[in-house]
Amino acid sequence: MPVKVKICGITNLPDGLAAAEAGADALGFVFYDQSPRQVSVEAAANLIRALPPFIIKVGVFVNAPEDLVVRAARECGLNLLQFHGDESPEYCLQFGLMSMKAFRVRDAASLQGVRDYPTDAWLFDAHTPDKLGGTGETFNWDLALEARAWGRPIFLAGGLTPENVAEAVRCARPYAVDVSSGVEASPGRKDPARVKAFIQAAKAAEG
Numbered sequence: 001m002p003v004k005v006k007i008c009g010i011t012n013l014p015d016g017l018a019a020a021e022a023g024a025d026a027l028g029f030v031f032y033d034q035s036p037r038q039v040s041v042e043a044a045a046n047l048i049r050a051l052p053p054f055i056i057k058v059g060v061f062v063n064a065p066e067d068l069v070v071r072a073a074r075e076c077g078l079n080l081l082q083f084h085g086d087e088s089p090e091y092c093l094q095f096g097l098m099s100m101k102a103f104r105v106r107d108a109a110s111l112q113g114v115r116d117y118p119t120d121a122w123l124f125d126a127h128t129p130d131k132l133g134g135t136g137e138t139f140n141w142d143l144a145l146e147a148r149a150w151g152r153p154i155f156l157a158g159g160l161t162p163e164n165v166a167e168a169v170r171c172a173r174p175y176a177v178d179v180s181s182g183v184e185a186s187p188g189r190k191d192p193a194r195v196k197a198f199i200q201a202a203k204a205a206e207g
Contacts, residue, residue, distance in 0.1 A: 002202075002203040003169050003174060003202050003203060004025040004026065004175060004177075005025050005026070005176065005177055005179075006024070006025065006027070006028055006155065006176055007024045007026070007027055007028065007180075007183065007190070007198075008027075008030070008037075008178055009030055009037030009180040009187075009190075010027045010037075010190070011038075011188040011189070012047070013047050013050055013051075016047055016050075016051050016055075017050070017051065018190065019190065019199075020051060022195050022196040022200075023199045024199060025055070025176070026056035026058050026176070027058065028058040028060050028178070029044045029048075029059055029060065031044070031059055031060065031064060031069075032064070032084070035062075036187035037187060037188045041068075041071055041072045041075050048076050048077060056080060057076060057078050057080070058078065058079065058082050058100075059076065059080070059081050059082065060082045061085070061087075063087065064085075066091075066095075069081060073095060073097055079097070080097065080100060080120075080121075081097050081099045082100045082123060083099065083100070083101050083119075084125075089101075089118065098120040098121075099119040099120055099121075100123050100155065101123070102122075102123040102124075102157075103123070104125050105124050105125065105126065105143055105158070106139065107140075107143075110143075111143060111147060114147060115150055120152070121152055121153040122147065122152050122155070123154075124156055124157065125158045126157075126158030141156065141168055141172040144172040144174060145172045148173060148174075153175035153176065154174040155174060155177070156168055156172050156174035156177050157178035157179070159182065160177055160198070161179070161182035161183070161198070162183070162198040162201050163201075165201050165205070166201045166205035169202055170205055177202050179198055182194070182198065183195045183198050
């Protein structure tokens, strides 16, 4: 089965429509005011209403107040909640939607707490000091491959580009790949050609 592709950090309708047309399986919307890819709940809801209905809508949160998560899920029709901060397992599981915990991977020790989170999926991103994602940095993909045996779908992120995603898929054999900065023209603005190239390369790779 081809790997799933999530295009994260969607801030505008043309980017969302281009990603959907190119074959993206999921789109990520960042509800974190310190991100250059941040969108308001109202803006995301308006954008999502104009997208094809088959796209998985993912809300990305960082240590967010619970009422923000609830409001975004309801108003935007989110399918999956992605938690990128210091959230506890109990926090992640309380909202009644599919959830995914993100982990910033530096070495094998970074994965010690992963199995404490019985979320529906895990996302592995590169560890970069002072940044929580969208860094353009990669990590040792063999660590993600090892974690596949722990029984949850793995979303692979961190420094993926159209040029290296096929190698990442073959190495880590993830359920999905997740890209943001690697397909951007500038922070929060996607390059449609790079989005299309990324999706084609990922789905053509044999995991």
